[in-house]
Amino acid sequence: MIILSSERESALQTLFVPETDQVAPVPRSVQPAAVSSGRGMQQVVTAILIVAPLLGVVAAAVGLISPRITLLDVILAVAFYAVSGHGLTAGFHRMLTHRSFKAARWVKITLAVAGSLGMEGSVISWVANHRRHHAYTDRKGDPHSPYEYGNGTWNQVRGALHAHVGWLFQAQPTEEARWAPDLVKDKDLAAISRMFPFLGVASLGLPMLIGWAVTRTWAGALGGLIWGGLIRVFVLHHATFSVNSVCHLWGRRPFTTRVEDRSTNFAPLAVLAMGENWHNLHHSCPTLARHGVDRYQLDSTARLIWILQRAGVVWDVRWPVAEILDRHRNTVAACVPS
Numbered sequence: 531m532i533i534l535s536s537e538r539e540s541a542l543q544t545l546f547v548p549e550t551d552q553v554a555p556v557p558r559s560v561q562p563a564a565v566s567s568g569r570g571m572q573q574v575v576t577a578i579l580i581v582a583p584l585l586g587v588v589a590a591a592v593g594l595i596s597p598r599i600t601l602l603d604v605i606l607a608v609a610f611y612a613v614s615g616h617g618l619t620a621g622f623h624r625m626l627t628h629r630s631f632k633a634a635r636w637v638k639i640t641l642a643v644a645g646s647l648g649m650e651g652s653v654i655s656w657v658a659n660h661r662r663h664h665a666y667t668d669r670k671g672d673p674h675s676p677y678e679y680g681n682g683t684w685n686q687v688r689g690a691l692h693a694h695v696g697w698l699f700q701a702q703p704t705e706e707a708r709w710a711p712d713l714v715k716d717k718d719l720a721a722i723s724r725m726f727p728f729l730g731v732a733s734l735g736l737p738m739l740i741g742w743a744v745t746r747t748w749a750g751a752l753g754g755l756i757w758g759g760l761i762r763v764f765v766l767h768h769a770t771f772s773v774n775s776v777c778h779l780w781g782r783r784p785f786t787t788r789v790e791d792r793s794t795n796f797a798p799l800a801v802l803a804m805g806e807n808w809h810n811l812h813h814s815c816p817t818l819a820r821h822g823v824d825r826y827q828l829d830s831t832a833r834l835i836w837i838l839q840r841a842g843v844v845w846d847v848r849w850p851v852a853e854i855l856d857r858h859r860n861t862v863a864a865c866v867p868s
């Protein structure tokens with residue numbers, strides 16, 4: 531049964547969840563009171579998640595540790611970036627937040643675990659925050675709008691910092707049961723969410739272990755930790771954060787969105803953001819499995835979904851339809867054919 535808290539919320543909801551598969555926020559009145567006791571600890575964990583990768587970058591930059599990068603370091607960094615990054619983009623974002631496709635249970639679990647290795651919070655909290663972003667884009671209630679502080683140069687700088695990383699430290703917990711009731715009910719995803727601290731440790735420990743296993747030296751293990759772990763997480767974090775900040779500040783807006791929504795397509799981020807940088811299209815048609823819909827728009831996440839579909843392990847993929855997209859360039863229309 532779908533419960534809607536207001537007509538307006540219902541209208542917003544159709545922007546990110548297909549009509550046939552709606553998951554509406556549960557009204558606030560039936561929610562348990564937000565638990566505040568864990569907030570301090572949550573902010574400490576957030577600080578560790580953000581600062582530790584930065585320390586790895588600084589340490590490598592000044593040559594304190596692992597001064598020489600090896601081929602193995604590069605392979606570990608690229609491989610762990612691709613796995614954890616696509617876990618976030620294909621798994622957390624397109625599969626779980628927007629239901630752009632359906633997947634076999636093992637694919638769902640694999641993508642959710644892979645995304646957790648990105649160290650951007652538990653899968654359920656990530657999805658809940660992102661759904662809230664779509665429901666209130668660039669308005670009051672958006673967890674990370676760069677327009678939080680209004681216009682003017684200084685306010686824009688503050689807003690950009692807030693959208694990029696500042697919002698993570700603010701006390702504005704998104705109620706998971708309200709924004710992601712479907713995920714809370716999913717036993718697999720609830721378990722993966724609870725395992726987030728362990729998966730975070732594994733995200734750093736695995737490349738370190740592989741570095742040691744291949745080279746049988748502590749230098750190899752350290753190289754794996756620094757490059758395959760800390761620096762990889764640092765770059766992935768800031769690529770994701772840039773979708774929240776840069777892709778609402780600079781770039782092109784070829785597709786129609788709600789008036790307040792200032793999402794943009796920002797081409798230079800295509801490789802690092804794995805296609806998530808075509809953010810204006812995404813805000814215009816949130817349920818589509820492909821975001822880079824125009825020629826030469828790289829979207830490795832869409833390619834992965836296509837491969838999985840060919841393999842028969844994902845289905846009901848919401849690919850773009852040219853005529854509907856063309857209508858969307860000028861006017862708000864349905865994103866997914868009925």
Ligand SMILES: [Zn+2]
Nearest residue numbers: 663774793809
């Ligand atoms: Zn956005």
Ligand SMILES: [Zn+2]
Nearest residue numbers: 627660664816
């Ligand atoms: Zn989205």
